[in-house]
Amino acid sequence: MPLIVTGSIGIDSVHTPTGTAEDVLGGSCVYFAAAASFFGPVRVVGAVGDDFPDHFLEVFQHFKIGLNGLERRMGSKTFRWRGKYHENMNIRETLEVDLNVLGEAQPPVPDEYRDSRYVFLANTHPAAQLELLDNFPDRALAAADTMDLWIETERPTLLELLKRVDGLVLNDAEALMLTERTNLVRAAEAILQMGPRFVVIKKGEHGAMLWHTHGQVVLPAFPARDVIDPTGAGDSFAGGMMGYLAATGDLSLAGLGRSLAYGTMTASFNIEAFSLDRLKQVSRGDLDTRLTEYAAMLDIGESIEAASGSVV
Amino acid sequence: MPLIVTGSIGIDSVHTPTGTAEDVLGGSCVYFAAAASFFGPVRVVGAVGDDFPDHFLEVFQHFKIGLNGLERRMGSKTFRWRGKYHENMNIRETLEVDLNVLGEAQPPVPDEYRDSRYVFLANTHPAAQLELLDNFPDRALAAADTMDLWIETERPTLLELLKRVDGLVLNDAEALMLTERTNLVRAAEAILQMGPRFVVIKKGEHGAMLWHTHGQVVLPAFPARDVIDPTGAGDSFAGGMMGYLAATGDLSLAGLGRSLAYGTMTASFNIEAFSLDRLKQVSRGDLDTRLTEYAAMLDIGESIEAASGSVV
Numbered sequence: 087m088p089l090i091v092t093g094s095i096g097i098d099s100v101h102t103p104t105g106t107a108e109d110v111l112g113g114s115c116v117y118f119a120a121a122a123s124f125f126g127p128v129r130v131v132g133a134v135g136d137d138f139p140d141h142f143l144e145v146f147q148h149f150k151i152g153l154n155g156l157e158r159r160m161g162s163k164t165f166r167w168r169g170k171y172h173e174n175m176n177i178r179e180t181l182e183v184d185l186n187v188l189g190e191a192q193p194p195v196p197d198e199y200r201d202s203r204y205v206f207l208a209n210t211h212p213a214a215q216l217e218l219l220d221n222f223p224d225r226a227l228a229a230a231d232t233m234d235l236w237i238e239t240e241r242p243t244l245l246e247l248l249k250r251v252d253g254l255v256l257n258d259a260e261a262l263m264l265t266e267r268t269n270l271v272r273a274a275e276a277i278l279q280m281g282p283r284f285v286v287i288k289k290g291e292h293g294a295m296l297w298h299t300h301g302q303v304v305l306p307a308f309p310a311r312d313v314i315d316p317t318g319a320g321d322s323f324a325g326g327m328m329g330y331l332a333a334t335g336d337l338s339l340a341g342l343g344r345s346l347a348y349g350t351m352t353a354s355f356n357i358e359a360f361s362l363d364r365l366k367q368v369s370r371g372d373l374d375t376r377l378t379e380y381a382a383m384l385d386i387g388e389s390i391e392a393a394s395g396s397v398v
Numbered sequence: 399m400p401l402i403v404t405g406s407i408g409i410d411s412v413h414t415p416t417g418t419a420e421d422v423l424g425g426s427c428v429y430f431a432a433a434a435s436f437f438g439p440v441r442v443v444g445a446v447g448d449d450f451p452d453h454f455l456e457v458f459q460h461f462k463i464g465l466n467g468l469e470r471r472m473g474s475k476t477f478r479w480r481g482k483y484h485e486n487m488n489i490r491e492t493l494e495v496d497l498n499v500l501g502e503a504q505p506p507v508p509d510e511y512r513d514s515r516y517v518f519l520a521n522t523h524p525a526a527q528l529e530l531l532d533n534f535p536d537r538a539l540a541a542a543d544t545m546d547l548w549i550e551t552e553r554p555t556l557l558e559l560l561k562r563v564d565g566l567v568l569n570d571a572e573a574l575m576l577t578e579r580t581n582l583v584r585a586a587e588a589i590l591q592m593g594p595r596f597v598v599i600k601k602g603e604h605g606a607m608l609w610h611t612h613g614q615v616v617l618p619a620f621p622a623r624d625v626i627d628p629t630g631a632g633d634s635f636a637g638g639m640m641g642y643l644a645a646t647g648d649l650s651l652a653g654l655g656r657s658l659a660y661g662t663m664t665a666s667f668n669i670e671a672f673s674l675d676r677l678k679q680v681s682r683g684d685l686d687t688r689l690t691e692y693a694a695m696l697d698i699g700e701s702i703e704a705a706s707g708s709v710v
Contacts, residue, residue: 173580303697311584382651384698387656387659
């Protein structure tokens with residue numbers, strides 16, 4: 087079923103302990119859409135400026151991302167972010183941010199996209215997210231991301247949004263901040279009281295958990311040997327998850343579990359290179375191969391009787 | 399098959415954001431043995447002083463822990479530890495530590511314990527661990543724990559120990575320190591090069607991973623709503639794990655996975671109260687019930703075809 091994502095498209099400069107990437111393609115919308123594209127077609131709504139390089143469009147084409155919702159706004163500049171990761175890749179510092187076109191009016195949603203059934207509102211001002219949501223009257227599932235800035239400064243609007251989406255996807259620190267709790271289980275429970283039917287709490291290298299009134303999913307991250315650039319990990323996680331859900335329509339708990347596992351896979355590949363470089367080399371088959379490896383790592387045995395040969 | 403643990407038996411005083419426990423039973427050996435006792439008989443070798451309260455022995459009896467290796471040394475004092483946990487229960491501060499009897503000669507291993515097949519050397523000086531190991535010529539599996547102090551000050555002896563044990567159990571910070579790596583996968587690989595056939599890296603609230611040349615297990619922690627006192631979480635994890643392995647003799651990868659899952663369960667109960675208070679209320683049936691709940695949280699679905707009714 088048609089999946090659409092609204093969010094940022096940016097030009098990033100990233101410094102990590104292993105290297106630097108200058109002026110590369112980034113933005114929540116882009117990472118999400120690339121990851122979701124492994125499961126089926128994906129549409130984006132976003133704006134860039136007249137400085138947006140033509141060769142970035144080839145990346146969209148590579149992932150077969152629908153471009154009718156991409157507005158190239160003359161006289162405006164593309165969103166830019168410069169960040170730095172420390173030795174511990176969990177800590178990131180924003181060195182420079184220029185909102186540019188993100189600070190202007192939102193791009194319109196093309197009429198032919200109004201039939202989108204799966205909607206992901208990537209992180210932006212919650213008022214903008216609310217406005218976008220109204221463009222999709224036939225939606226089967228809408229989920230949103232958010233960030234600390236909006237939790238602090240736009241809480242009433244964010245709470246309004248939470249009453250209108252099916253799912254919220256956010257990181258652990260944001261979940262604690264939003265709910266003023268110190269425990270993630272209690273935070274997840276409190277978020278369900280705010281409206282969404284499920285919440286996904288992303289814990290970076292420590293995995294993710296999904297809380298739903300009917301059950302929970304708790305998964306570790308895929309153990310990474312080489313983390314080159316964590317930028318976009320959360321967005322490619324959400325993309326893999328929503329891409330799987332949109333492609334299968336499987337909203338059972340097992341389906342949600344599998345969607346989180348696929349999100350874990352797309353994120354695990356994404357962090358192996360700067361920008362979209364690793365995802366560009368990957369196929370759906372690669373995701374499935376790694377998923378098989380991952381499932382084996384989660385195998386806690388069916389019963390004592392299932393015991394087989396010794397490896398120790 | 400007979401399981402034995404050597405390590406500390408202590409009198410703890412613990413301060414957490416939710417309360418304080420003064421002069422309660424603690425020590426790595428005690429938490430380990432209590433957790434292991436759910437799966438079968440467990441023997442301990444350890445020493446206490448003449449200040450060790452009689453009523454603590456009732457706790458050993460409750461868990462049916464063999465006491466022939468418990469030496470009550472007249473004229474000596476029991477190991478004491480006073481610690482404090484901060485709002486984030488991951489951070490702990492040692493306020494006071496008195497080695498007392500732990501700083502004296504080790505208690506002897508009773509002759510009738512020399513046939514122990516499963517051996518766990520809880521954290522102590524690696525020279526003492528090496529000496530203890532020689533008491534168990536028929537061992538099928540020996541694993542050891544260690545800590546930052548020995549990694550810093552007794553590295554050559556610790557490396558000697560690692561050549562002689564089958565498994566090492568330690569926490570994430572210790573694994574990075576031991577191997578001088580910044581990535582846990584690389585640290586685990588480096589530890590396997592040091593001798594053990596498997597290494598278990600404990601990540602506290604973020605779960606645990608087992609690395610073996612033949613495969614890996616990566617599990618999240620059981621999501622805890624109420625953490626009252628994390629003291630002994632790592633030891634009760636190791637106890638559940640080794641207790642399961644000793645009881646089943648299942649050293650397949652699936653068996654190791656299930657042993658980690660049981661360790662996750664015993665640790666998850668242990669942190670729900672001070673000292674051994676919660677484990678005292680728990681039965682093997684409670685562990686199995688929670689394991690079923692936990693396994694459901696790890697369910698990532700067998701295939702798209704397995705999809706069932708929608709919950710979202």
